Amino acid sequence: MQTAEFTADILVIGGGAAGCFAAITLAEKYSNLSAILVDKANIKRSGCLAAGVNALNAYIVKGETPINYALYAENDAAGIARGDLLLSMSEKLNSVTAKAEKLGLVIQKNPDGSYAARGKRNIKINGENIKPLLAAGVHQAKNIQVLNHVNIVDYIKDNGKIIGAWGIDIVREEIVFITAKAVICATGGAAGLYRPNHTGFSRHKIWYSPFNTGAGYAMGLRAGAEMTSFEMRFIALRCKDTIAPTGTLAQGIGATQINVFGEEYQAAYGNTTSERVFAVVSENLAGRGPCYLKTTGITKEEEESLEKAYLNMAPAQTMRWLETGLTPSKSNVEVEGSEPYIVGGHTASGYWVDINRKTTLEGLFAAGDVAGGCPQKYVTGAFAEGEIAAKSAASFALYQTSVNLPEDVKKSVVKQIENFMENKNSENSLYDENSLEEAMQSAMDEYAGGIKTYYRYNETGLREAKAHIERIEKLSENLRAHDFYELMKIFELKERLLLCQVLIAHLQARKETRWHCFAENLDYPEKKAEFDKYINSVLENGKPKIILRPLISVKDAGGERV
Amino acid sequence: MSVFIKKDKCIGCKKCVEVCPGNLFVVRGKKAEIRDERDCWGCTACVKECPQNAISYYLAADLGGGGSLLYATEDETSINWVLQSPEGKETTVTVNKNQSNEY
Numbered sequence: 309m310q311t312a313e314f315t316a317d318i319l320v321i322g323g324g325a326a327g328c329f330a331a332i333t334l335a336e337k338y339s340n341l342s343a344i345l346v347d348k349a350n351i352k353r354s355g356c357l358a359a360g361v362n363a364l365n366a367y368i369v370k371g372e373t374p375i376n377y378a379l380y381a382e383n384d385a386a387g388i389a390r391g392d393l394l395l396s397m398s399e400k401l402n403s404v405t406a407k408a409e410k411l412g413l414v415i416q417k418n419p420d421g422s423y424a425a426r427g428k429r430n431i432k433i434n435g436e437n438i439k440p441l442l443a444a445g446v447h448q449a450k451n452i453q454v455l456n457h458v459n460i461v462d463y464i465k466d467n468g469k470i471i472g473a474w475g476i477d478i479v480r481e482e483i484v485f486i487t488a489k490a491v492i493c494a495t496g497g498a499a500g501l502y503r504p505n506h507t508g509f510s511r512h513k514i515w516y517s518p519f520n521t522g523a524g525y526a527m528g529l530r531a532g533a534e535m536t537s538f539e540m541r542f543i544a545l546r547c548k549d550t551i552a553p554t555g556t557l558a559q560g561i562g563a564t565q566i567n568v569f570g571e572e573y574q575a576a577y578g579n580t581t582s583e584r585v586f587a588v589v590s591e592n593l594a595g596r597g598p599c600y601l602k603t604t605g606i607t608k609e610e611e612e613s614l615e616k617a618y619l620n621m622a623p624a625q626t627m628r629w630l631e632t633g634l635t636p637s638k639s640n641v642e643v644e645g646s647e648p649y650i651v652g653g654h655t656a657s658g659y660w661v662d663i664n665r666k667t668t669l670e671g672l673f674a675a676g677d678v679a680g681g682c683p684q685k686y687v688t689g690a691f692a693e694g695e696i697a698a699k700s701a702a703s704f705a706l707y708q709t710s711v712n713l714p715e716d717v718k719k720s721v722v723k724q725i726e727n728f729m730e731n732k733n734s735e736n737s738l739y740d741e742n743s744l745e746e747a748m749q750s751a752m753d754e755y756a757g758g759i760k761t762y763y764r765y766n767e768t769g770l771r772e773a774k775a776h777i778e779r780i781e782k783l784s785e786n787l788r789a790h791d792f793y794e795l796m797k798i799f800e801l802k803e804r805l806l807l808c809q810v811l812i813a814h815l816q817a818r819k820e821t822r823w824h825c826f827a828e829n830l831d832y833p834e835k836k837a838e839f840d841k842y843i844n845s846v847l848e849n850g851k852p853k854i855i856l857r858p859l860i861s862v863k864d865a866g867g868e869r870v
Numbered sequence: 871m872s873v874f875i876k877k878d879k880c881i882g883c884k885k886c887v888e889v890c891p892g893n894l895f896v897v898r899g900k901k902a903e904i905r906d907e908r909d910c911w912g913c914t915a916c917v918k919e920c921p922q923n924a925i926s927y928y929l930a931a932d933l934g935g936g937g938s939l940l941y942a943t944e945d946e947t948s949i950n951w952v953l954q955s956p957e958g959k960e961t962t963v964t965v966n967k968n969q970s971n972e973y
C-alpha cells in the first residue's frame with residue numbers, strides 16, 4: 309500500500325467557496341505560515357460552484373444594514389440561528405465581495421459605481437467562472453500547496469487535539485497523511501441522504517452537489533465535535549426536472565407563482581424560505597397543481613437575457629427551453645421541491661462554533677456550509693467565514709509547536725484500507741455501495757420526511773427509519789473495493805449513514821413543527837415555546853446524544869433594528 | 871442528466887479527468903470514458919474544458935430530453951454554446967464573459 313505524508317502550519321480541508329477564501333486570506337495576511345489546501349476534486353471546478361452561480365445572494369445593498377440582514381435570516385429561521393454568528397458574517401459581506409471583484413468576478417454596476425441590486429439582498433454578477441477565479445487566486449499564493457483529488461476520510465487526533473487528517477488520493481491510488489498545527493474544515497454540506505426527484509438515470513440531477521456527501525460533519529462527529537440544528541433540513545424550490553435556480557425568475561424578472569387555475573397563492577402561506585416550499589406542496593395536495601412561475605408575456609429581449617443567465621449557472625434550463633421551443637415567454641416554468649439536504653449555508657445545520665469559527669475540538673475551525681448556526685450565508689457568507697476561520701486558525705497555529713504523525717495512527721489506517729481492498733469478490737457479496745445507497749435513501753424518503761410523504765413524518769416513522777439505517781450500516785461493513793474510486797464511494801456511504809442516524813435523532817428531539825417542510829412533525833403540528841432552543845448533538849459510544857442549548861438572538865448579540 | 875463522449879474526437883488529454891467535481895472520468899486506451907452515466911451532476915465543467923469539443927451534454931429522457939447535444943467553445947471574451955438537434959440543426963448562443971447577467 310503506497311502512502312504519502314505532508315505537513316504544514318495550517319490544513320484547509322475542502323477547496324470550495326469557504327476553503328479557497330480561507331487560503332487566499334492566509335496568503336494575504338499570513339505569508340509566513342505555510343498551508344495545504346486539499347480537495348477531493350480539482351479546486352478549479354469543485355463543489356457547489358462548479359457550474360457557476362446566478363447572483364451573490366448575500367450583500368448589504370444601499371439602504372440596508374448588516375443588522376437588518378442578520379434579523380432577516382433570524383426571522384426566516386424562526387429564531388433558530390445564532391445572532392453572534394449572523395452579525396459577524398453580515399458585517400463582512402461587502403468587503404469580501406470587493407475582494408471577489410478584485411479576483412476578477414464581473415459585477416453589474418449602477419451609473420454611480422455602486423453594485424446593481426437584485427431585490428433587497430442580492431447583486432447581479434456573471435458567476436460562470438467564479439470557481440476558476442478563486443482557484444487562480446489560490447494558485448498565485450506562494451505559501452499554499454494544493455492537493456487535488458485527495459478525498460479526506462478522517463481527522464488525526466492526538467491528546468484530544470486535531471492535528472491533521474488522512475485521506476485517499478483517487479488518481480495516484482495512495483493513502484495521504486497530512487499533519488498541521490491548526491485545521492480548517494470547509495467540506496460543504498450533505499447531499500444524497502434522501503431519495504431524489506429522479507431515481508434512475510438522472511439520480512444525480514439534484515440541487516446540491518452530489519459530491520458533497522457530508523464528510524466534514526461525519527469526521528467531526530466521530531472525533532467528538534458538537535453539532536447543531538441538523539433537524540433544520542433545507543429543501544430547495546427549483547425549476548422542475550432541471551432543478552435550476554428560481555431566483556433569477558422570481559427576483560430577477562419579478563415572476564410570481566401561480567397554480568393551475570392561474571391564481572397567485574404565495575401570500576396565503578407567508579414568505580419565508582420554508583413557507584415557499586410549503587405553498588407549492590399544499591397547492592399540489594389540494595389538487596391545484598402543477599405550480600408555475602409566471603413568465604409568459606415577457607419580451608424577446610428579456611427571454612434572451614434569461615437564456616444567457618442560465619447558461620452561466622444551470623445550462624440544463626436553457627437547453628430545455630431551446631430544445632423544446634417552450635421558451636419562458638411562451639410557457640410558464642414549472643416548480644418543484646427538491647429532496648432534503650443538510651446544508652449550513654442555507655439553514656443552520658453544522659458544527660457548533662464560536663464567533664471565531666472555532667469548533668468544540670481543540671485545533672479545529674469550520675467555515676461555509678459545514679459550519680452551523682449561521683443560515684443564509686450563501687457564497688459571500690462562506691467567503692466571510694473562510695476569512696474569519698483563517699485568521700483564527702493562524703492565530704492559534706502561531707503558538708503551537710510542530711506536530712508529528714503518530715505511528716499507531718498510520719499503521720491502523722493502512723490496515724483499514726488494506727482490509728477494504730481485500731478479497732473483493734462480487735459473486736460472494738449480495739450488496740454493493742449502490743444498492744445500499746438506494747436502500748438508505750428510500751428509508752429516509754419513506755419514514756424521515758422525504759418527497760414521498762411531502763416532507764412530513766411522525767414518531768413511528770422515525771423509529772422505522774432508524775431501524776433501517778442501523779441495518780444498512782451493518783451491511784455496509786462488508787463492502788469491499790476494487791480501486792480507490794470505489795473506496796471513496798464506500799466512505800461516502802458510511803459518512804451519510806452516520807449523518808442519517810444523527811439527523812433522525814435531531815428530528816426526534818424537536819417535538820414540534822417550527823418550519824413547514826424543513827421539519828414537519830405530524831405528531832406535533834404546532835410550534836412550541838419550550839423548543840426556543842438549539843438542538844445539538846455529540847456522538848457518545850457511537851450513538852447520538854442530544855443537548856439543548858439556549859438561544860442567542862441577534863438582539864442578545866448586540867444588534868438592534870435600525 | 872449526462873454527457874456523451876465522441877470517441878473519434880477524443881485525444882486522451884485527461885483534462886476532463888482533472889476537472890470533473892465527481893472524479894467521474896477515466897482514460898482507457900487513450901479514450902475518455904465516464905465511470906457511470908448516472909453519476910453526472912450536469913455541471914458542464916468537462917464540456918467547457920475539453921479542447922476537442924469531444925464532450926457534449928444532453929438532457930436525459932426522464933428530464934424531458936429530446937435527443938439534442940450541447941457543447942461549448944471558449945475564447946478570451948466569450949463562451950459559445952452550440953446546440954445540435956437530432957436532425958443536425960445547430961443553434962449557437964454566445965455569452966460575453968465580461969458582461970453580468972441581466973437578472
Ligand SMILES: Cc1cc2nc3c(=O)[nH]c(=O)nc-3n(C[C@H](O)[C@H](O)[C@H](O)COP(=O)(O)OP(=O)(O)OC[C@H]3O[C@@H](n4cnc5c(N)ncnc54)[C@H](O)[C@@H]3O)c2cc1C
Binds near residue numbers: 327351357458517678
Ligand atoms: C447549485 C447551487 C447554486 C448556488 N447558487 C448560488 C448563488 O447563485 N448565489 C449564492 O450566493 N450562493 C449560491 N449557492 C450557495 C453557495 O454555492 C454555497 O453556499 C457555497 O458554495 C458554500 O461554500 P462551501 O465552501 O461551504 O462549499 P463548497 O463550495 O461546495 O465547497 C466544498 C468543497 O469541499 C470539497 N470536499 C467535500 N468533501 C471532501 C472530502 N471528503 N475531502 C476533501 N474535499 C472535500 C468539495 O469538493 C468542495 O470543493 C449555490 C449552491 C448550489 C448547490
Ligand code: SF4
Binds near residue numbers: 885920923924925
Ligand atoms: S478532455 Fe476531451 S479530449 Fe481530453 S481526454 Fe477528455 S474527452 Fe478526451
Ligand code: SF4
Binds near residue numbers: 890891904912913
Ligand atoms: S458535467 Fe460535470 S459532473 Fe458531469 S461528467 Fe462533466 S464535469 Fe463531471
